[in-house]
Amino acid sequence: MEAMESIPRHYFLDSAFAEQAYTDKAFSIGNGQTISQPYTVAYQTELLEVKRGTKVLEIGTGSGYQASILCQLGAEVYTIERIAELADSASHILAHLNCHANLFVGDGTLGLPNHAPYDRILVTAAAPEIPFPLLYQLAVGGWLIIPLGNLDLQTMVKITRLGENDFTREDFEEFRFVPLKGEAGW
Numbered sequence: 226m227e228a229m230e231s232i233p234r235h236y237f238l239d240s241a242f243a244e245q246a247y248t249d250k251a252f253s254i255g256n257g258q259t260i261s262q263p264y265t266v267a268y269q270t271e272l273l274e275v276k277r278g279t280k281v282l283e284i285g286t287g288s289g290y291q292a293s294i295l296c297q298l299g300a301e302v303y304t305i306e307r308i309a310e311l312a313d314s315a316s317h318i319l320a321h322l323n324c325h326a327n328l329f330v331g332d333g334t335l336g337l338p339n340h341a342p343y344d345r346i347l348v349t350a351a352a353p354e355i356p357f358p359l360l361y362q363l364a365v366g367g368w369l370i371i372p373l374g375n376l377d378l379q380t381m382v383k384i385t386r387l388g389e390n391d392f393t394r395e396d397f398e399e400f401r402f403v404p405l406k407g408e409a410g411w
């Protein structure tokens with residue numbers, strides 16, 4: 226809650242929406258994408274249980290808002306976005322907020338193998354299945370938070386890597402995200 230209070234959400238929105246930046250709503254950020262609703266950001270952040278120094282990979286940088294919250298919590302942030310224009314705009318805002326996230330452009334369903342393993346992986350778009358590469362980029366003891374389902378409704382799922390080839394799954398509440406695209410997406 227403190228991290229969210231300290232980040233100016235209106236920075237991440239088109240000035241047309243600035244007045245509504247602190248309402249609990251998702252907004253368009255262009256290119257057919259959205260900045261997630263604050264409730265959803267809070268929900269995913271809580272499930273991540275980030276501490277200072279936790280290494281997190283976020284799939285779907287979008288506006289950069291979620292990444293800035295992770296920075297504020299002291300995480301080491303890696304984030305990947307498939308739309309270069311969004312990544313570009315996010316990188317400027319994150320730099321302005323003094324958030325040193327490592328931002329990449331590419332297909333996040335493949336993860337970011339060069340910097341693996343991650344303590345946490347967070348997917349912020351709706352996935353039809355668990356992208357296989359992400360499972361094996363998790364540190365043992367780490368977990369993946371991913372909204373899994375169809376295009377209309379997804380269940381928030383937590384996959385924990387218990388051992389080399391040992392994973393468990395827990396299901397949480399239902400949400401509606403924009404689609405995850407790419408090799409293991411829609």
Ligand code: SAH
Nearest residue numbers: 260285287288291306307333349405406407
């Ligand atoms: N976390 C963002 C939410 C953005 S919405 C925020 O705080 O604003 C989801 C984002 O995922 C969109 O920007 C979309 O372009 C991106 N996305 C979809 N499929 C992707 C993929 N395969 N790799 C990387 N990003 C992807």
